[in-house]
Amino acid sequence: MKKTLRAHDQRDTRQRADDQEVPEGAKPVYLLDREDQTRAKVLSNMLKQKRKEKAGKWDVPIPKVRATSEAEAFRALRSGKSKRKAWKRMVTKVTFVPDGFTRKPPKYERFIRPTGLRFKVAHVTHPELKATFQLPLLGVKKNPTSSLYTSLGIITKGTVIEVNVSDLGLVTQSGKVVWGKYAQVTNCPENDGCINAVLLV
Amino acid sequence: TMSSTADDNDDNGEDRAVLVQFVSETGEEAGPPLQALLGSTVADLKATLDAQLIVQSGDYDDQVIYKFFVDEAEVATSLAVAVDCGQVNERLLRIVYQPQALFRVRPVTRCTSSLPGHSEAVLSAAFSPDSRNLASGSGDAAVRFWDLSTETPLHECRGHKHWVLCIAWSPDGRRLASACKRGQICLWCPDTGKQIGRPLARHTQWVTSLAWRPLHLDSECRLLASASKDCTVILWDTIVGQVSRVISGHEQAVTQVRWGGTDLLYTGSRDRTVRVWRADDGALCRTLQQHAHWVNTLALSTDYAMRLGANEPGKPAPEIGAPRTELCERARRVYEAARRDQPERLVSGSDDFTLTLWTPETDKRPVARLTGHLQLVNDVRFSPDGRLLASASFDKSVRLWDGRTGKFLATLLGHVGRVYQVAWSADSRLLVSSSADSTLKLWDIGAAGGKNRLKPVNDLPGHADEVYAVDWSPDGQKVASGGKDRELKLWRN
Numbered sequence: 003m004k005k006t007l008r009a010h011d012q013r014d015t016r017q018r019a020d021d022q023e024v025p026e027g028a029k030p031v032y033l034l035d036r037e038d039q040t041r042a043k044v045l046s047n048m049l050k051q052k053r054k055e056k057a058g059k060w061d062v063p064i065p066k067v068r069a070t071s072e073a074e075a076f077r078a079l080r081s082g083k084s085k086r087k088a089w090k091r092m093v094t095k096v097t098f099v100p101d102g103f104t105r106k107p108p109k110y111e112r113f114i115r116p117t118g119l120r121f122k123v124a125h126v127t128h129p130e131l132k133a134t135f136q137l138p139l140l141g142v143k144k145n146p147t148s149s150l151y152t153s154l155g156i157i158t159k160g161t162v163i164e165v166n167v168s169d170l171g172l173v174t175q176s177g178k179v180v181w182g183k184y185a186q187v188t189n190c191p192e193n194d195g196c197i198n199a200v201l202l203v
Numbered sequence: 204t205m206s207s208t209a210d211d212n213d214d215n216g217e218d219r220a221v222l223v224q225f226v227s228e229t230g231e232e233a234g235p236p237l238q239a240l241l242g243s244t245v246a247d248l249k250a251t252l253d254a255q256l257i258v259q260s261g262d263y264d265d266q267v268i269y270k271f272f273v274d275e276a277e278v279a280t281s282l283a284v285a286v287d288c289g290q291v292n293e294r295l296l297r298i299v300y301q302p303q304a305l306f307r308v309r310p311v312t313r314c315t316s317s318l319p320g321h322s323e324a325v326l327s328a329a330f331s332p333d334s335r336n337l338a339s340g341s342g343d344a345a346v347r348f349w350d351l352s353t354e355t356p357l358h359e360c361r362g363h364k365h366w367v368l369c370i371a372w373s374p375d376g377r378r379l380a381s382a383c384k385r386g387q388i389c390l391w392c393p394d395t396g397k398q399i400g401r402p403l404a405r406h407t408q409w410v411t412s413l414a415w416r417p418l419h420l421d422s423e424c425r426l427l428a429s430a431s432k433d434c435t436v437i438l439w440d441t442i443v444g445q446v447s448r449v450i451s452g453h454e455q456a457v458t459q460v461r462w463g464g465t466d467l468l469y470t471g472s473r474d475r476t477v478r479v480w481r482a483d484d485g486a487l488c489r490t491l492q493q494h495a496h497w498v499n500t501l502a503l504s505t506d507y508a509m510r511l512g513a514n515e516p517g518k519p520a521p522e523i524g525a526p527r528t529e530l531c532e533r534a535r536r537v538y539e540a541a542r543r544d545q546p547e548r549l550v551s552g553s554d555d556f557t558l559t560l561w562t563p564e565t566d567k568r569p570v571a572r573l574t575g576h577l578q579l580v581n582d583v584r585f586s587p588d589g590r591l592l593a594s595a596s597f598d599k600s601v602r603l604w605d606g607r608t609g610k611f612l613a614t615l616l617g618h619v620g621r622v623y624q625v626a627w628s629a630d631s632r633l634l635v636s637s638s639a640d641s642t643l644k645l646w647d648i649g650a651a652g653g654k655n656r657l658k659p660v661n662d663l664p665g666h667a668d669e670v671y672a673v674d675w676s677p678d679g680q681k682v683a684s685g686g687k688d689r690e691l692k693l694w695r696n
């Protein structure tokens with residue numbers, strides 16, 4: 003009986019707010035009601051960003067592309083007096099060569115980039131403005147298949163190229179004029195005869 | 204050295220005579236135009252000005268130091284340097300003179316003691332108006348008093364049940380009010396460490412700011428205003444321990460309340476408005492609307508003078524047993540000297556990255572809108588002489604503005620984390636700022652010389668975590684700072 007009475011009393015006594023402990027994480031008035039990222043989250047974000055940069059993984063419109071095999075990109079050329087030697091290769095894809103490019107001496111040239119497949123301009127679309135401009139190329143930044151293709155300047159679908167955007171009149175936050183930006187190629191230039199790309203903003 | 208025998212044909216620029224007109228900051232001319240040498244130094248200009256003031260008003264204060272400005276440029280070494288010599292011949296040069304504080308506060312360089320004692324982060328720290336006592340409020344629900352002569356803890360006062368968010372000394376320095384996150388306000392006596400009366404509880408949510416009625420209006424320091432997140436401001440009668448008036452009208456949390464020198468209350472709130480109320484009947488006088496986001500902080504140009512109460516800067520404090528009427532009279536003198544016959548200026552800092560300068564006693568429209576910060580403005584302080592304004596922001600910079608017109612003067616860069624609070628020294632020449640990067644930085648404003656990007660004179664590292672509160676004692680001797688690492692640090696020269 004006594005136990006029942008005691009249990010009854012305890013049930014009636016409401017747990018008063020005064021008995022609770024003072025919570026941790028004291029903040030001054032000006033920081034109350036402000037959503038602050040905890041420091042752990044900030045550091046974790048910074049580390050993730052660094053790792054992404056190291057791995058070279060960028061946020062691009064076409065993340066995965068079909069790799070172009072060497073058989074597809076190059077054609078063997080026969081050379082020599084009796085046309086037996088076949089160490090020369092001719093690039094069958096569109097390439098970009100920089101200004102002031104001079105060929106290596108023809109006797110030693112292993113990769114031949116035909117002038118008919120050399121392009122200087124690209125049609126670049128601004129994704130937000132939805133407008134397309136013809137902008138001169140500055141270089142090939144990365145060809146997803148291999149670094150050999152990047153060094154040769156071969157442009158296939160999914161290649162990241164650098165274009166001259168000084169015509170667009172973009173300005174940075176500190177007031178400097180932006181004149182080069184990256185874009186990713188969205189078509190197969192060797193089939194279409196032109197390079198279409200999307201600007202990476 | 205007034206030169207009436209100047210040789211105008213002399214080719215040497217330094218010896219040319221020019222016509223000058225001394226004008227005070229408010230635009231009043233000190234007297235008729237005079238001739239002065241182009242090579243006059245600051246001392247020469249002062250002597251000339253003194254001579255003119257004797258003639259005009261019959262008395263002058265030999266001890267006053269002046270700063271001279273020609274066309275917004277300060278005369279640092281000599282007049283010739285500040286003025287473009289080519290155009291001087293035809294013009295009358297208007298030289299604005301600004302009296303500066305006589306005493307010099309020495310820059311703080313070292314931490315003399317780290318005072319442990321709180322078991323949670325220190326959220327607020329304040330020196331009493333006579334610089335005899337130091338109090339701090341912390342997240343462990345305790346208020347602590349510290350003995351400044353030995354730099355040791357004096358009293359620990361427990362009475363709150365939640366984090367002590369704000370503390371405020373009464374203008375006579377006899378009582379301390381502290382408010383907690385549960386909305387309770389307690390009054391403490393600094394000498395004994397005991398609570399005075401019962402806790403004042405009426406707010407339903409946390410108290411964001413406390414403001415005592417100025418001493419020159421109320422010699423017994425009876426009324427205290429508290430602003431809370433529950434959108435009301437309550438005026439308490441602290442002697443009886445009851446609510447005197449409840450002022451409601453804001454639609455969202457009230458973030459700051461300031462008691463003006465003419466018995467007006469200024470409140471800033473998250474509903475983006477600043478409202479002006481009459482303290483005696485609680486009526487709304489004006490609503491000042493300009494900001495686009497929460498109003499975080501308010502500052503009055505006479506804030507420092509009203510904080511000091513009866514303690515005149517640079518002069519000895521009144522004796523402890525002085526009669527109330529004498530204190531009231533001294534406080535009135537300090538207030539009138541700070542106000543200099545101009546309306547009080549109010550500045551509000553907001554989450555929309557701007558500050559606004561108002562003269563709330565007279566006008567509903569702002570005097571100026573101060574833009575430039577890249578993140579929200581957390582703290583704003585007028586310098587003790589009311590001429591400069593410092594704003595601390597989450598964009599890691601402190602900006603200096605002119606206190607009368609709102610013109611941008613300089614950016615103080617150096618912090619690598621958000622800047623939380625700033626505190627001025629009593630002579631308006633030095634500024635200390637506390638930041639989330641756990642350092643305090645000392646800036647020398649008096650020696651800035653017109654540069655618009657300043658570097659700190661002194662770095663005051665030592666805290667282990669973010670520094671939430673900083674205060675400079677009114678006598679200029681010490682700086683107290685407290686933060687997340689639970690220690691209160693005292694800094695001296």
